[in-house]
Amino acid sequence: MTSVRRVLAGLSALALLGATACSGGDDPGAQTGASLQMYAFSSSPAEDAALNKAVEEYNKLGRNTVKVTILPEYDTALQTALAGGQPPDVFYVNDNKLPDLAKAGALEPIGDKADDPADFYDSLKQSFTYQGTYYCPPKDFSTLQLVYNVDMLAAAGVQPPTTWPELATAAQKLTKPGRAGLA
Template identity: 70%
Template sequence: MRIMRPALALVLAGVLSATAACGDDGSGKQGDTTGAKLTMFAFSSSPAEDAVLRKAIDDYNKQGRNTVDLKVLPEYDTALTTALAGGQPPDVFYLNDNKLPDLGKSGALEPTGDQVDNPGDFYDTLKQSFTYQGTYYCAPKDFSTLQLVYNTADFEAAGLKPPTTWEELATTAKALTKPGHPGLVLAPEFYRWGAFFAQAGAWPTDDGVTKMTMDTQPMRDALQYLTDNHKAGSFGTPAAVGAGWGGEAFGKGLTSMTVEGNWIVGAMKNDFPNIKYGVAELPAGPKGKGTMSFSVCYGVAKASKSKAAAVDLVKFLTSPDEQLTITKEFPVMPSRKSLADKWLTDKPELKAFVAGGDYAKKSVFVPGFSTVIDTFNDGIQGLAKGNKSVDDVVSSTQKAGGSVLG
Protein backbone atom coordinates (compact mmCIF):
# COMPACT_ATOMS: atom_id res chain seq x y z
CA MET A 1 0.00 0.00 0.00
CA ARG A 2 1.14 3.54 -0.73
CA ILE A 3 -0.52 5.31 2.14
CA MET A 4 2.34 6.07 4.50
CA ARG A 5 1.78 7.90 7.74
CA PRO A 6 5.28 8.33 9.23
CA ALA A 7 5.61 9.71 12.73
CA LEU A 8 7.12 13.17 12.51
CA ALA A 9 7.44 14.19 16.10
CA LEU A 10 11.27 14.06 15.85
CA VAL A 11 11.40 15.57 12.46
CA LEU A 12 13.83 17.85 12.19
CA ALA A 13 14.38 19.97 15.11
CA GLY A 14 17.75 20.59 13.47
CA VAL A 15 16.66 20.93 9.88
CA LEU A 16 16.54 24.70 9.77
CA SER A 17 19.98 25.09 11.32
CA ALA A 18 21.39 22.32 9.15
CA THR A 19 19.97 23.99 6.06
CA ALA A 20 21.47 27.32 6.98
CA ALA A 21 24.82 25.69 7.63
CA CYS A 22 25.01 24.60 4.01
CA GLY A 23 25.44 28.18 2.83
CA ASP A 24 22.24 28.26 0.81
CA ASP A 25 21.52 31.72 -0.56
CA GLY A 26 17.83 30.90 -0.87
CA SER A 27 17.72 31.70 -4.56
CA GLY A 28 17.03 28.17 -5.73
CA LYS A 29 19.43 28.83 -8.61
CA GLN A 30 22.61 27.30 -7.29
CA GLY A 31 24.66 25.34 -9.73
CA ASP A 32 24.36 24.59 -13.43
CA THR A 33 21.87 22.14 -14.90
CA THR A 34 24.70 19.92 -16.16
CA GLY A 35 27.67 18.12 -14.71
CA ALA A 36 26.19 17.55 -11.26
CA LYS A 37 26.33 14.41 -9.19
CA LEU A 38 22.91 13.98 -7.61
CA THR A 39 21.60 11.66 -4.92
CA MET A 40 17.99 10.51 -4.98
CA PHE A 41 16.11 8.68 -2.20
CA ALA A 42 13.08 6.54 -3.09
CA PHE A 43 10.98 3.66 -1.80
CA SER A 44 9.38 0.85 -3.75
CA SER A 45 6.40 -1.47 -3.32
CA SER A 46 7.92 -4.35 -5.30
CA PRO A 47 11.04 -5.51 -7.16
CA ALA A 48 9.21 -4.83 -10.43
CA GLU A 49 8.57 -1.21 -9.48
CA ASP A 50 12.15 -0.93 -8.30
CA ALA A 51 13.36 -2.08 -11.73
CA VAL A 52 11.18 0.44 -13.59
CA LEU A 53 12.48 3.33 -11.49
CA ARG A 54 16.08 2.22 -11.92
CA LYS A 55 15.60 2.10 -15.69
CA ALA A 56 14.21 5.64 -15.65
CA ILE A 57 17.27 6.86 -13.76
CA ASP A 58 19.58 4.93 -16.10
CA ASP A 59 17.89 6.60 -19.07
CA TYR A 60 18.41 10.00 -17.47
CA ASN A 61 22.07 9.26 -16.74
CA LYS A 62 22.63 8.20 -20.35
CA GLN A 63 21.63 11.68 -21.50
CA GLY A 64 24.93 12.86 -20.08
CA ARG A 65 23.70 16.00 -18.35
CA ASN A 66 24.04 14.81 -14.77
CA THR A 67 24.69 11.61 -12.84
CA VAL A 68 22.15 10.32 -10.35
CA ASP A 69 22.93 7.89 -7.54
CA LEU A 70 19.57 6.26 -6.78
CA LYS A 71 19.05 4.76 -3.35
CA VAL A 72 15.87 2.68 -2.93
CA LEU A 73 15.64 2.36 0.84
CA PRO A 74 13.65 -0.18 2.88
CA GLU A 75 13.64 1.98 6.06
CA TYR A 76 12.79 5.05 4.05
CA ASP A 77 11.36 7.44 6.64
CA THR A 78 14.19 6.88 9.08
CA ALA A 79 16.82 7.36 6.39
CA LEU A 80 15.23 10.55 5.04
CA THR A 81 14.68 12.08 8.48
CA THR A 82 18.28 11.31 9.48
CA ALA A 83 19.68 12.78 6.26
CA LEU A 84 17.62 15.97 6.51
CA ALA A 85 18.38 16.51 10.19
CA GLY A 86 22.06 15.83 9.60
CA GLY A 87 22.36 18.51 6.93
CA GLN A 88 23.29 16.04 4.18
CA PRO A 89 19.99 15.42 2.42
CA PRO A 90 19.48 13.76 -0.93
CA ASP A 91 19.05 16.29 -3.71
CA VAL A 92 15.74 14.70 -4.80
CA PHE A 93 13.49 12.44 -2.74
CA TYR A 94 10.05 10.90 -2.59
CA LEU A 95 7.75 12.80 -0.26
CA ASN A 96 4.34 11.56 0.87
CA ASP A 97 1.59 14.16 0.80
CA ASN A 98 0.79 13.86 4.50
CA LYS A 99 4.42 14.67 5.33
CA LEU A 100 4.49 17.83 3.25
CA PRO A 101 3.21 20.28 5.91
CA ASP A 102 5.89 19.26 8.40
CA LEU A 103 8.74 19.62 5.92
CA GLY A 104 7.26 22.81 4.49
CA LYS A 105 7.15 24.29 7.98
CA SER A 106 10.68 23.12 8.79
CA GLY A 107 12.22 24.88 5.80
CA ALA A 108 13.73 21.68 4.42
CA LEU A 109 12.15 21.99 0.97
CA GLU A 110 12.99 24.08 -2.06
CA PRO A 111 9.77 25.21 -3.82
CA THR A 112 9.96 23.66 -7.28
CA GLY A 113 6.35 22.76 -8.09
CA ASP A 114 5.94 25.40 -10.77
CA GLN A 115 9.37 24.85 -12.30
CA VAL A 116 8.40 21.67 -14.17
CA ASP A 117 7.00 21.77 -17.69
CA ASN A 118 3.28 22.57 -17.99
CA PRO A 119 2.53 22.66 -14.25
CA GLY A 120 -1.15 23.31 -14.97
CA ASP A 121 -1.51 19.78 -16.31
CA PHE A 122 -1.46 18.24 -12.82
CA TYR A 123 -4.69 17.51 -10.97
CA ASP A 124 -5.64 20.45 -8.76
CA THR A 125 -6.22 18.27 -5.70
CA LEU A 126 -2.69 16.89 -6.00
CA LYS A 127 -1.19 20.36 -6.30
CA GLN A 128 -3.12 21.40 -3.20
CA SER A 129 -1.73 18.38 -1.35
CA PHE A 130 1.79 19.67 -1.93
CA THR A 131 1.03 23.28 -1.09
CA TYR A 132 1.74 24.68 2.37
CA GLN A 133 0.83 28.22 3.37
CA GLY A 134 0.42 29.23 -0.25
CA THR A 135 3.66 27.72 -1.53
CA TYR A 136 3.48 24.85 -4.03
CA TYR A 137 6.57 22.83 -3.14
CA CYS A 138 6.84 19.81 -5.39
CA ALA A 139 5.33 18.16 -8.44
CA PRO A 140 3.31 14.96 -7.79
CA LYS A 141 4.74 11.85 -9.38
CA ASP A 142 1.54 9.76 -9.37
CA PHE A 143 -1.58 9.24 -7.28
CA SER A 144 -4.24 6.85 -6.01
CA THR A 145 -7.90 7.25 -5.06
CA LEU A 146 -10.39 5.16 -3.07
CA GLN A 147 -13.23 3.41 -4.88
CA LEU A 148 -15.55 0.41 -4.47
CA VAL A 149 -14.03 -2.96 -5.34
CA TYR A 150 -16.57 -5.76 -5.75
CA ASN A 151 -16.58 -9.51 -6.41
CA THR A 152 -18.22 -9.97 -9.81
CA ALA A 153 -19.16 -13.62 -9.18
CA ASP A 154 -20.93 -12.73 -5.93
CA PHE A 155 -22.81 -9.92 -7.64
CA GLU A 156 -23.86 -12.09 -10.56
CA ALA A 157 -25.04 -14.87 -8.27
CA ALA A 158 -27.17 -12.41 -6.29
CA GLY A 159 -28.42 -10.58 -9.39
CA LEU A 160 -26.91 -7.30 -8.22
CA LYS A 161 -25.35 -4.28 -9.88
CA PRO A 162 -22.79 -1.93 -8.33
CA PRO A 163 -24.63 0.48 -5.99
CA THR A 164 -24.73 4.15 -6.89
CA THR A 165 -26.23 5.69 -3.71
CA TRP A 166 -25.86 5.23 0.03
CA GLU A 167 -29.25 3.55 0.18
CA GLU A 168 -28.27 1.11 -2.55
CA LEU A 169 -24.94 0.40 -0.86
CA ALA A 170 -26.70 -0.48 2.39
CA THR A 171 -29.22 -2.79 0.69
CA THR A 172 -26.53 -4.39 -1.49
CA ALA A 173 -24.28 -5.04 1.50
CA LYS A 174 -27.21 -6.54 3.40
CA ALA A 175 -28.05 -8.85 0.48
CA LEU A 176 -24.45 -10.09 0.33
CA THR A 177 -24.06 -10.59 4.09
CA LYS A 178 -23.98 -14.04 5.63
CA PRO A 179 -22.46 -15.42 8.85
CA GLY A 180 -18.79 -14.44 9.06
CA HIS A 181 -19.11 -12.60 5.78
CA PRO A 182 -20.24 -8.94 5.93
CA GLY A 183 -21.22 -7.57 2.55
CA LEU A 184 -18.68 -4.73 2.80
CA VAL A 185 -15.38 -4.62 4.69
CA LEU A 186 -13.49 -1.37 5.17
CA ALA A 187 -10.81 -0.30 7.61
CA PRO A 188 -12.11 1.68 10.62
CA GLU A 189 -9.98 4.77 10.07
CA PHE A 190 -10.23 8.28 8.73
CA TYR A 191 -8.37 7.34 5.54
CA ARG A 192 -11.30 5.10 4.49
CA TRP A 193 -14.31 6.59 6.28
CA GLY A 194 -13.24 10.01 5.03
CA ALA A 195 -14.63 9.23 1.58
CA PHE A 196 -18.10 9.00 3.14
CA PHE A 197 -17.60 12.31 4.93
CA ALA A 198 -16.85 13.93 1.59
CA GLN A 199 -19.97 12.37 0.09
CA ALA A 200 -22.03 13.90 2.88
CA GLY A 201 -20.48 17.34 2.42
CA ALA A 202 -18.63 17.01 5.72
CA TRP A 203 -14.97 17.30 6.71
CA PRO A 204 -13.09 17.56 10.01
CA THR A 205 -11.87 21.09 9.24
CA ASP A 206 -12.67 24.03 7.01
CA ASP A 207 -10.89 24.24 3.65
CA GLY A 208 -8.10 26.36 5.04
CA VAL A 209 -7.56 24.03 8.01
CA THR A 210 -7.99 26.96 10.37
CA LYS A 211 -10.86 25.62 12.49
CA MET A 212 -12.57 22.34 13.32
CA THR A 213 -15.91 21.54 11.68
CA MET A 214 -16.78 18.22 13.29
CA ASP A 215 -19.96 19.42 14.99
CA THR A 216 -22.16 19.63 11.89
CA GLN A 217 -25.20 17.70 10.80
CA PRO A 218 -23.53 16.33 7.63
CA MET A 219 -20.67 14.89 9.71
CA ARG A 220 -23.11 13.35 12.18
CA ASP A 221 -25.14 11.90 9.31
CA ALA A 222 -22.08 10.28 7.74
CA LEU A 223 -20.87 8.83 11.04
CA GLN A 224 -24.35 7.56 11.86
CA TYR A 225 -24.75 5.93 8.44
CA LEU A 226 -21.52 4.00 8.84
CA THR A 227 -22.28 3.14 12.47
CA ASP A 228 -25.77 1.85 11.68
CA ASN A 229 -24.50 -0.44 8.92
CA HIS A 230 -21.77 -1.83 11.16
CA LYS A 231 -24.34 -2.44 13.88
CA ALA A 232 -26.54 -4.26 11.37
CA GLY A 233 -23.61 -6.52 10.44
CA SER A 234 -23.69 -5.47 6.78
CA PHE A 235 -20.44 -3.53 7.11
CA GLY A 236 -17.44 -5.04 8.89
CA THR A 237 -13.80 -4.37 9.69
CA PRO A 238 -10.82 -6.39 8.42
CA ALA A 239 -9.96 -7.45 11.99
CA ALA A 240 -13.49 -8.73 12.57
CA VAL A 241 -13.09 -11.25 9.75
CA GLY A 242 -9.48 -12.13 10.58
CA ALA A 243 -7.78 -10.03 7.90
CA GLY A 244 -5.07 -7.39 8.03
CA TRP A 245 -6.66 -4.98 5.56
CA GLY A 246 -9.60 -4.69 3.21
CA GLY A 247 -7.76 -6.19 0.25
CA GLU A 248 -6.89 -9.33 2.16
CA ALA A 249 -10.48 -9.75 3.37
CA PHE A 250 -11.69 -9.32 -0.19
CA GLY A 251 -9.11 -11.63 -1.75
CA LYS A 252 -9.82 -14.40 0.77
CA GLY A 253 -13.54 -14.26 0.04
CA LEU A 254 -14.39 -12.95 3.51
CA THR A 255 -16.43 -10.13 1.98
CA SER A 256 -17.93 -9.22 -1.38
CA MET A 257 -16.97 -5.53 -1.37
CA THR A 258 -14.23 -3.33 -0.01
CA VAL A 259 -13.18 0.31 -0.16
CA GLU A 260 -9.56 0.50 -1.25
CA GLY A 261 -7.25 2.37 -3.58
CA ASN A 262 -5.72 1.24 -6.84
CA TRP A 263 -2.85 -0.36 -4.92
CA ILE A 264 -5.22 -3.30 -4.49
CA VAL A 265 -4.65 -4.24 -8.14
CA GLY A 266 -1.10 -5.44 -7.51
CA ALA A 267 -2.14 -7.31 -4.38
CA MET A 268 -4.92 -9.11 -6.22
CA LYS A 269 -2.62 -10.03 -9.09
CA ASN A 270 0.10 -11.35 -6.81
CA ASP A 271 -1.87 -12.91 -3.95
CA PHE A 272 -5.35 -13.68 -5.28
CA PRO A 273 -5.05 -14.07 -9.06
CA ASN A 274 -8.14 -16.25 -9.35
CA ILE A 275 -10.57 -13.73 -7.87
CA LYS A 276 -12.56 -11.86 -10.50
CA TYR A 277 -13.50 -8.34 -9.52
CA GLY A 278 -14.72 -5.00 -10.78
CA VAL A 279 -14.13 -1.42 -9.68
CA ALA A 280 -16.92 1.16 -9.47
CA GLU A 281 -16.98 4.71 -8.24
CA LEU A 282 -18.08 4.91 -4.62
CA PRO A 283 -21.82 5.46 -4.23
CA ALA A 284 -22.89 9.08 -4.05
CA GLY A 285 -23.96 10.48 -0.71
CA PRO A 286 -26.29 13.36 0.15
CA LYS A 287 -23.90 15.83 -1.49
CA GLY A 288 -22.82 13.67 -4.42
CA LYS A 289 -19.66 11.77 -5.23
CA GLY A 290 -16.69 11.81 -2.93
CA THR A 291 -13.37 10.06 -2.43
CA MET A 292 -9.85 10.73 -1.15
CA SER A 293 -6.56 11.05 -3.00
CA PHE A 294 -3.10 9.93 -1.91
CA SER A 295 0.09 11.00 -3.62
CA VAL A 296 3.87 11.25 -3.55
CA CYS A 297 5.91 14.10 -4.99
CA TYR A 298 9.50 14.66 -6.02
CA GLY A 299 10.92 16.83 -3.26
CA VAL A 300 14.07 18.92 -3.75
CA ALA A 301 16.12 19.67 -0.66
CA LYS A 302 16.61 23.30 0.32
CA ALA A 303 20.15 22.36 1.33
CA SER A 304 21.00 20.81 -2.04
CA LYS A 305 24.06 22.34 -3.67
CA SER A 306 22.78 21.34 -7.12
CA LYS A 307 19.21 22.62 -7.17
CA ALA A 308 19.14 23.48 -10.85
CA ALA A 309 20.28 19.97 -11.74
CA ALA A 310 17.80 18.50 -9.26
CA VAL A 311 14.97 20.38 -10.96
CA ASP A 312 16.24 19.11 -14.31
CA LEU A 313 15.87 15.54 -13.01
CA VAL A 314 12.36 16.26 -11.72
CA LYS A 315 11.41 17.75 -15.09
CA PHE A 316 12.58 14.54 -16.75
CA LEU A 317 10.70 12.25 -14.36
CA THR A 318 7.46 14.25 -14.63
CA SER A 319 7.58 14.65 -18.40
CA PRO A 320 4.54 13.06 -20.09
CA ASP A 321 6.51 10.31 -21.83
CA GLU A 322 8.49 9.32 -18.78
CA GLN A 323 5.54 9.48 -16.40
CA LEU A 324 3.47 7.29 -18.69
CA THR A 325 6.33 4.79 -18.93
CA ILE A 326 6.86 4.68 -15.16
CA THR A 327 3.15 4.16 -14.38
CA LYS A 328 2.34 1.88 -17.30
CA GLU A 329 3.04 -1.37 -15.48
CA PHE A 330 1.59 -0.34 -12.14
CA PRO A 331 -1.81 0.63 -10.81
CA VAL A 332 -0.62 4.04 -9.63
CA MET A 333 -1.98 6.69 -11.97
CA PRO A 334 -0.20 9.51 -13.79
CA SER A 335 -0.58 12.83 -12.01
CA ARG A 336 -0.94 14.66 -15.32
CA LYS A 337 -4.56 14.97 -16.42
CA SER A 338 -3.59 14.77 -20.08
CA LEU A 339 -2.31 11.20 -19.65
CA ALA A 340 -5.50 9.68 -18.22
CA ASP A 341 -6.88 8.29 -21.49
CA LYS A 342 -3.53 6.89 -22.62
CA TRP A 343 -2.97 5.23 -19.26
CA LEU A 344 -6.40 3.60 -19.42
CA THR A 345 -5.92 2.22 -22.92
CA ASP A 346 -4.82 -1.22 -21.70
CA LYS A 347 -6.55 -1.07 -18.31
CA PRO A 348 -10.08 0.31 -18.89
CA GLU A 349 -11.35 -1.63 -15.89
CA LEU A 350 -9.59 0.90 -13.64
CA LYS A 351 -11.45 3.91 -15.03
CA ALA A 352 -13.24 4.54 -11.73
CA PHE A 353 -9.95 5.19 -9.94
CA VAL A 354 -8.95 7.79 -12.53
CA ALA A 355 -12.39 9.41 -12.41
CA GLY A 356 -11.89 10.08 -8.72
CA GLY A 357 -9.06 12.47 -9.51
CA ASP A 358 -11.58 15.10 -10.56
CA TYR A 359 -13.39 15.27 -7.22
CA ALA A 360 -11.12 13.69 -4.60
CA LYS A 361 -10.41 15.35 -1.27
CA LYS A 362 -6.79 15.74 -0.24
CA SER A 363 -5.87 13.91 2.96
CA VAL A 364 -3.44 16.57 4.15
CA PHE A 365 -3.89 18.97 7.06
CA VAL A 366 -1.26 20.95 9.01
CA PRO A 367 1.79 20.12 11.14
CA GLY A 368 0.79 18.39 14.34
CA PHE A 369 -2.63 17.33 13.08
CA SER A 370 -1.71 13.64 13.16
CA THR A 371 -2.67 13.58 16.85
CA VAL A 372 -6.17 14.73 15.89
CA ILE A 373 -6.44 11.94 13.32
CA ASP A 374 -5.31 9.49 15.99
CA THR A 375 -8.16 10.68 18.24
CA PHE A 376 -10.60 10.47 15.34
CA ASN A 377 -9.44 6.95 14.46
CA ASP A 378 -9.92 5.84 18.05
CA GLY A 379 -13.47 7.11 17.85
CA ILE A 380 -14.12 5.49 14.49
CA GLN A 381 -12.93 2.15 15.84
CA GLY A 382 -15.31 2.57 18.76
CA LEU A 383 -18.21 3.27 16.40
CA ALA A 384 -17.40 0.18 14.34
CA LYS A 385 -17.28 -1.94 17.50
CA GLY A 386 -20.42 -0.36 18.89
CA ASN A 387 -18.92 0.92 22.13
CA LYS A 388 -18.92 4.66 21.32
CA SER A 389 -21.56 7.11 20.20
CA VAL A 390 -21.47 9.63 17.39
CA ASP A 391 -21.71 12.41 19.98
CA ASP A 392 -18.63 11.03 21.76
CA VAL A 393 -16.59 10.96 18.56
CA VAL A 394 -17.67 14.40 17.40
CA SER A 395 -16.90 15.93 20.79
CA SER A 396 -13.52 14.26 21.33
CA THR A 397 -12.26 15.00 17.82
CA GLN A 398 -13.49 18.60 17.91
CA LYS A 399 -11.67 19.11 21.20
CA ALA A 400 -8.44 17.46 20.00
CA GLY A 401 -8.46 19.60 16.88
CA GLY A 402 -9.08 22.76 18.83
CA SER A 403 -5.92 22.20 20.85
CA VAL A 404 -3.91 21.98 17.61
CA LEU A 405 -5.56 24.69 15.52
CA GLY A 406 -6.13 27.10 18.42
Protein backbone atom coordinates in the same frame (compact mmCIF):
# COMPACT_ATOMS: atom_id res chain seq x y z
CA MET B 1 -0.43 1.54 -12.04
CA THR B 2 1.03 -0.15 -15.13
CA SER B 3 4.79 -0.29 -15.57
CA VAL B 4 4.54 2.13 -18.51
CA ARG B 5 2.70 4.64 -16.32
CA ARG B 6 5.27 4.09 -13.56
CA VAL B 7 8.09 4.79 -16.00
CA LEU B 8 6.32 7.93 -17.19
CA ALA B 9 5.80 9.04 -13.60
CA GLY B 10 9.46 8.39 -12.89
CA LEU B 11 10.55 10.23 -15.99
CA SER B 12 8.42 13.24 -15.10
CA ALA B 13 10.05 13.33 -11.67
CA LEU B 14 13.49 12.96 -13.21
CA ALA B 15 12.80 15.71 -15.73
CA LEU B 16 12.47 18.03 -12.77
CA LEU B 17 15.90 17.05 -11.46
CA GLY B 18 17.52 19.43 -13.87
CA ALA B 19 15.47 22.28 -12.45
CA THR B 20 16.26 21.33 -8.85
CA ALA B 21 19.94 20.92 -9.61
CA CYS B 22 20.01 24.42 -11.05
CA SER B 23 18.91 25.97 -7.78
CA GLY B 24 22.32 25.55 -6.19
CA GLY B 25 24.03 28.81 -7.09
CA ASP B 26 24.70 31.63 -9.51
CA ASP B 27 27.69 30.08 -11.31
CA PRO B 28 26.48 28.98 -14.77
CA GLY B 29 29.07 26.19 -14.76
CA ALA B 30 27.50 24.77 -11.62
CA GLN B 31 24.19 24.29 -13.41
CA THR B 32 25.24 21.24 -15.40
CA GLY B 33 26.94 17.99 -14.60
CA ALA B 34 25.68 17.76 -11.02
CA SER B 35 25.81 14.48 -9.16
CA LEU B 36 22.46 14.03 -7.44
CA GLN B 37 21.45 11.64 -4.67
CA MET B 38 17.81 10.52 -4.80
CA TYR B 39 15.95 8.69 -2.03
CA ALA B 40 12.88 6.67 -2.97
CA PHE B 41 10.52 4.20 -1.38
CA SER B 42 9.00 1.23 -3.10
CA SER B 43 5.63 -0.35 -3.44
CA SER B 44 6.78 -3.26 -5.60
CA PRO B 45 9.71 -4.76 -7.51
CA ALA B 46 8.05 -3.52 -10.73
CA GLU B 47 8.12 0.06 -9.42
CA ASP B 48 11.78 -0.34 -8.41
CA ALA B 49 12.67 -1.60 -11.89
CA ALA B 50 10.73 1.23 -13.57
CA LEU B 51 12.43 3.87 -11.42
CA ASN B 52 15.89 2.40 -12.00
CA LYS B 53 15.24 2.29 -15.75
CA ALA B 54 14.02 5.91 -15.72
CA VAL B 55 17.14 6.99 -13.81
CA GLU B 56 19.35 5.07 -16.24
CA GLU B 57 17.67 6.78 -19.22
CA TYR B 58 17.93 10.19 -17.55
CA ASN B 59 21.63 9.66 -16.80
CA LYS B 60 22.23 8.92 -20.51
CA LEU B 61 21.20 12.50 -21.29
CA GLY B 62 24.48 13.61 -19.73
CA ARG B 63 23.17 16.71 -17.96
CA ASN B 64 23.32 15.37 -14.41
CA THR B 65 24.04 12.00 -12.84
CA VAL B 66 21.46 10.59 -10.47
CA LYS B 67 22.14 7.84 -7.96
CA VAL B 68 18.89 6.46 -6.62
CA THR B 69 18.67 4.67 -3.30
CA ILE B 70 15.47 2.72 -2.67
CA LEU B 71 15.03 2.47 1.08
CA PRO B 72 12.89 -0.08 2.93
CA GLU B 73 12.78 2.14 6.08
CA TYR B 74 12.30 5.29 4.04
CA ASP B 75 10.83 7.68 6.63
CA THR B 76 13.50 6.84 9.20
CA ALA B 77 16.33 7.18 6.67
CA LEU B 78 15.01 10.49 5.35
CA GLN B 79 14.51 11.97 8.83
CA THR B 80 18.01 10.84 9.84
CA ALA B 81 19.55 12.40 6.72
CA LEU B 82 17.66 15.67 7.26
CA ALA B 83 18.52 15.82 10.98
CA GLY B 84 22.16 15.07 10.20
CA GLY B 85 22.38 17.90 7.68
CA GLN B 86 23.05 15.48 4.81
CA PRO B 87 19.73 15.28 2.98
CA PRO B 88 19.44 13.76 -0.47
CA ASP B 89 19.12 16.21 -3.36
CA VAL B 90 15.83 14.70 -4.48
CA PHE B 91 13.40 12.61 -2.46
CA TYR B 92 9.84 11.40 -2.41
CA VAL B 93 7.51 13.19 -0.01
CA ASN B 94 3.99 12.21 0.95
CA ASP B 95 1.52 15.07 0.92
CA ASN B 96 0.81 14.63 4.63
CA LYS B 97 4.49 15.22 5.45
CA LEU B 98 4.93 18.21 3.14
CA PRO B 99 3.81 20.95 5.60
CA ASP B 100 6.34 19.91 8.26
CA LEU B 101 9.17 19.63 5.74
CA ALA B 102 8.26 23.01 4.22
CA LYS B 103 8.15 24.67 7.67
CA ALA B 104 11.56 23.18 8.47
CA GLY B 105 13.02 24.62 5.26
CA ALA B 106 13.85 21.15 3.95
CA LEU B 107 12.24 21.74 0.55
CA GLU B 108 13.06 23.91 -2.43
CA PRO B 109 9.81 25.04 -4.07
CA ILE B 110 9.43 23.87 -7.66
CA GLY B 111 7.15 26.81 -8.39
CA ASP B 112 7.11 27.49 -12.11
CA LYS B 113 10.18 25.32 -12.87
CA ALA B 114 8.06 22.34 -13.94
CA ASP B 115 8.11 21.97 -17.73
CA ASP B 116 4.34 21.70 -18.05
CA PRO B 117 2.36 22.14 -14.81
CA ALA B 118 -0.81 21.37 -16.77
CA ASP B 119 0.36 17.73 -16.87
CA PHE B 120 -0.82 17.40 -13.25
CA TYR B 121 -4.36 17.57 -11.91
CA ASP B 122 -5.04 20.76 -9.95
CA SER B 123 -6.21 18.72 -6.95
CA LEU B 124 -2.85 16.92 -6.89
CA LYS B 125 -0.92 20.16 -7.25
CA GLN B 126 -2.87 21.53 -4.28
CA SER B 127 -1.80 18.49 -2.23
CA PHE B 128 1.80 19.56 -2.74
CA THR B 129 1.23 23.27 -2.16
CA TYR B 130 1.81 24.78 1.26
CA GLN B 131 0.81 28.33 2.17
CA GLY B 132 0.38 29.18 -1.50
CA THR B 133 3.77 27.78 -2.58
CA TYR B 134 3.93 24.81 -4.96
CA TYR B 135 6.74 22.56 -3.74
CA CYS B 136 6.79 19.46 -5.88
CA PRO B 137 4.90 17.53 -8.54
CA PRO B 138 3.13 14.32 -7.60
CA LYS B 139 4.87 11.04 -8.41
CA ASP B 140 1.60 9.15 -8.59
CA PHE B 141 -1.74 8.96 -6.89
CA SER B 142 -4.11 6.38 -5.54
CA THR B 143 -7.65 5.86 -6.71
CA LEU B 144 -9.02 3.80 -3.86
CA GLN B 145 -12.73 3.29 -3.73
CA LEU B 146 -15.25 1.35 -1.71
CA VAL B 147 -17.33 -1.21 -3.57
CA TYR B 148 -20.39 -2.61 -1.86
CA ASN B 149 -23.13 -5.12 -2.60
CA VAL B 150 -26.41 -3.18 -2.92
CA ASP B 151 -28.52 -6.30 -2.36
CA MET B 152 -26.67 -7.21 0.85
CA LEU B 153 -27.10 -3.68 2.20
CA ALA B 154 -30.81 -3.67 1.36
CA ALA B 155 -31.35 -7.09 2.97
CA ALA B 156 -29.72 -5.80 6.17
CA GLY B 157 -31.77 -2.60 6.07
CA VAL B 158 -28.65 -0.47 5.67
CA GLN B 159 -28.33 2.64 3.53
CA PRO B 160 -25.06 3.04 1.60
CA PRO B 161 -22.59 4.56 4.09
CA THR B 162 -21.21 8.05 3.48
CA THR B 163 -19.08 8.45 6.64
CA TRP B 164 -16.58 6.25 8.49
CA PRO B 165 -18.94 5.72 11.45
CA GLU B 166 -21.74 4.71 9.06
CA LEU B 167 -19.34 2.26 7.38
CA ALA B 168 -18.47 0.71 10.75
CA THR B 169 -22.15 0.37 11.62
CA ALA B 170 -22.95 -1.15 8.22
CA ALA B 171 -20.08 -3.64 8.61
CA GLN B 172 -21.41 -4.72 12.00
CA LYS B 173 -24.93 -5.21 10.64
CA LEU B 174 -23.64 -7.18 7.64
CA THR B 175 -21.41 -9.47 9.70
CA LYS B 176 -22.83 -12.97 10.09
CA PRO B 177 -21.25 -16.22 11.30
CA GLY B 178 -18.80 -17.23 8.59
CA ARG B 179 -19.16 -13.93 6.68
CA ALA B 180 -17.29 -10.71 7.34
CA GLY B 181 -19.34 -7.54 6.94
CA LEU B 182 -16.36 -5.72 5.47
CA ALA B 183 -13.45 -7.25 3.61
